[in-house]
Amino acid sequence: MDTPHSDVLIFFGATGDLAYKQIFPALQAMVRHGHLDIPVIGVARSHWSDDQLRERARASVAEHSELDEAAFARLASLLRYVSVDYTDPASFQHLRQALNGARNPLFYLAIPPEAFTDVAAHLSNSGCAENARVIVEKPFGRDLASARALNETLRRYFSEENIFRIDHYLGKEAVLNLLYFRFANSFLEPIWNNNYIHSMQITMAETFGVEGRGAFYEEAGAIRDVIQNHLLQLVALLTMEAPSLGDVDGVRDAKEQAFKVMRAVQPEDVVRGQYNGYRDEPGVAPDSTVETFAALRLYLQNQRWAGVPILIRAGKRLPQTVVEVWAQLKRPPENVFSEARSGQPNHLRFRVIPNVQLALGARVKAPGEAMVGEDVELIVQEQPGDEMPPYERLLNDAIHGVKTLFARESSVEEAWRVVDPVLGDVVPALPYESHTWGPREANALAVEVGGWHNPITTPGDGRAPLPQPPPAPAERPS
Numbered sequence: 001m002d003t004p005h006s007d008v009l010i011f012f013g014a015t016g017d018l019a020y021k022q023i024f025p026a027l028q029a030m031v032r033h034g035h036l037d038i039p040v041i042g043v044a045r046s047h048w049s050d051d052q053l054r055e056r057a058r059a060s061v062a063e064h065s066e067l068d069e070a071a072f073a074r075l076a077s078l079l080r081y082v083s084v085d086y087t088d089p090a091s092f093q094h095l096r097q098a099l100n101g102a103r104n105p106l107f108y109l110a111i112p113p114e115a116f117t118d119v120a121a122h123l124s125n126s127g128c129a130e131n132a133r134v135i136v137e138k139p140f141g142r143d144l145a146s147a148r149a150l151n152e153t154l155r156r157y158f159s160e161e162n163i164f165r166i167d168h169y170l171g172k173e174a175v176l177n178l179l180y181f182r183f184a185n186s187f188l189e190p191i192w193n194n195n196y197i198h199s200m201q202i203t204m205a206e207t208f209g210v211e212g213r214g215a216f217y218e219e220a221g222a223i224r225d226v227i228q229n230h231l232l233q234l235v236a237l238l239t240m241e242a243p244s245l246g247d248v249d250g251v252r253d254a255k256e257q258a259f260k261v262m263r264a265v266q267p268e269d270v271v272r273g274q275y276n277g278y279r280d281e282p283g284v285a286p287d288s289t290v291e292t293f294a295a296l297r298l299y300l301q302n303q304r305w306a307g308v309p310i311l312i313r314a315g316k317r318l319p320q321t322v323v324e325v326w327a328q329l330k331r332p333p334e335n336v337f338s339e340a341r342s343g344q345p346n347h348l349r350f351r352v353i354p355n356v357q358l359a360l361g362a363r364v365k366a367p368g369e370a371m372v373g374e375d376v377e378l379i380v381q382e383q384p385g386d387e388m389p390p391y392e393r394l395l396n397d398a399i400h401g402v403k404t405l406f407a408r409e410s411s412v413e414e415a416w417r418v419v420d421p422v423l424g425d426v427v428p429a430l431p432y433e434s435h436t437w438g439p440r441e442a443n444a445l446a447v448e449v450g451g452w453h454n455p456i457t458t459p460g461d462g463r464a465p466l467p468q469p470p471p472a473p474a475e476r477p478s
Contacts, residue, residue, distance in 0.1 A: 003401030006106035006133060007038055008099055012119060013110035014042030014053060014081065016398035018137065022168070023066035023110065024057040026391035027336035031078075032071035033388075035396045040078045041098055045085060053081040086115050099128065106398060108135040113142075119155050124157040135164040135398050138229050140221065140407070143423055144416040151409045165407040169230040171390030171397075173350040176405075177381070178325070179237050179251070181358060183379075189242075191329070193304045198345065199449040200238065201311045201326040202231055205318035207435070209275065210292070214283030222272075222294040223419055226314045232415045233407070234325065234352075235262070235312070236296065239305055252408050261302040269297040270422045273439040274348045274429040275317040292316045293428045295442040296422070311446055317434040319454070323352040326453040337371045344375055351455070357381065 012017055019042070030036035031430045054076045061067050065416060067336075084091040092297065094322055099105055109119060117135065123129040136154065138395045141147030152162050169175055182188060191197070210217045217225070242257035243250030273293035279286055280350045293315030300306070329346040344361065351357035358380040363373040430439035437454060 004104045004131075005401075006104050006399045007173060008041065008102040008105045009036075009108065009395070010041040010043055010095070010099075010105060011108035011110055012043045012086075015044040015046050015048065015056065016110060018062045018110045021054065021064050021390075022391045023108075023395075024060035025390055026395055027057070028061050028065065028068060028071050028075050028395060029389060029392045031075045032068055032108045033392075035392070036075070036078070036399075038078070038399070039100075039102075040075075042079065042081045043084050044081075045083065045094065047083050048081050050081050052081065055077050057182075063330065080257060086111070086118050086122070089122050089125060092122040093383075094127050096128050101465060103131055105132045106130055106135065108395075108398075110137045110186070110235065113139060113150065116150060120153060120157045123148070129157055130157070130308060133162045133164060133398060133401065134158050135166050135395075138165070139165055139224060140412045141416065142166055142219070142224055142228075144413060144420045147413050147416045151413070155409075160409060161403075162411070163405060165228050165409070165412060166398075167233060167407050168390040168394065169233055170405040170407070171394040172352060173250040173388065174350070175234065175237065177356060177358065178234075178350050178352075182237070182268045183242050184381055189393055194306055194308045197308055198327055198328045198330045199309045199311065200328070201449070201453050202234055202313075203326075203445075203453070203455055204231060204314040204323045204439075205320050206316045206457070207318060207321045209278065209316050209434075210281050210284070212279040212282060213280075214365045216283075216286055217292070218288060221290045221312050222292060222316075223296075223423060225418070226337075227296070227312060228415050228419045229407075230419060231312050231314060232259070232262070233271075235310055236411075238325065238327075239300055241304075249403070251404050252406075252411070255301075256298070256408060256414065259307075259411050259418070261300045262414070262418045263299045263301050264418055264420065265296050265298060265422050265424055267426050269296045269445065270427055271439060271442040271445060272427055273431045273442070275434050276431050277317075277434065282453075282469065289425050289429050290420055293318070293432060293438040293442075295445055297436060311449065311452070313438065313442065315438050318437060320434050320456070322455045324455040325352075326348040328449065328453075347453075349377070370413070391425075 011019065011023060027036060027040060057075065057079060058067070058072060061072060080098065082095050084095055107123060109116060111119065123132070134154070141150045181191070214332055236255040237259040240254040243254040271294070272291035274288070274290065275292050278284060278292050279288050279442070285475035295311070298310040298312060300308070300310070327348040331345050347361040349357065349359040349361065360380060362376055362378065362379045364376050366372050366374040394405060432439045439453065443452065
């Protein structure tokens, strides 16, 4: 069944950081590519004029993208501004008038979660929500209980088919490439299971700290900020079964099943850390116990992945800014060439940031008379970055009612179930020095797989030299 095309986009939080850094550049890109020709209404509490919004949009695009004068002129002609007090029902009557008879509005709530309930209720009571879609920006709650409460609130005013939970990671080119690579190639499926995969690691590292967002981070921490959403979404894409052929919702169905078989993480499978100096950041409590680093060990309870440890870590003030998946294969059952097993096992590497890379690690014969090998890495694909920024892709999909890349209510709740036992101060946040790989205690989580794989990036062209091998892992019995 065809879904209606939204005929106006209204984004709450138009004066905020997310709009400035991401939304305005995405809107210009949509105009440039012919994907946006509907009115765009910016909404916030500030008493701005239309021209002030356009000035803000122009500054945003100039700073965070590349200003295209022709495209921006078309965007500016679509922009309007409406001041709304999120707690005042009368403000929403003014907003309804500004919709100017639109039949299928799309509301984007780029606002703090605590404002969702008021805004959703007032949109509904004012008549604005009729035939409307709503985009909800993460975080989708802060634990399982609050996520369920948020979903109940949203469903009170919008049908589930009209709720779009946006996680920009799902719109990244590299993430889509990972999904495509998995199911478009016949050679991968036979080995993508616990018969051949020894372990997987996902690292999300940032060299910078909280950068003035200390107050926000005090409410979030690494597990809530990026692991429960971004990184567990990657785990689902890596481990899910093939989606149903021709089913428009098949990818979301397959991901949901992957979430359901993730075992809830226990305290003994988690190490939390906090970089030295975090407590000196503006907005951070002097006795803060919030984690800026977290490492955890995850297992899936199904036949394909039983016994395969999946290690996840994320942190700030680490040595590199990089997001990378490292899938390590088991060694061949026989050492045919009788050489010492000093090299690394085969691996597949998927890099998401700073550049898009698909790579295969293998052994080849070293030059010379002896039958000894050396490790090489074959770059299958390399791209400098996203040709289409995630928000451009996701906003375009939402306008057309395409939900494939948006998180489903049940999947969000399952992801919270996985991390719920280790939220807060269940285990202490251990100190670590800036530009190290977190607390030393995190190494204990990776002993079984031979140690953490530390991604290596170089400045300039983004190419990665061959990663140094971790210690050879001991094979687990079948």
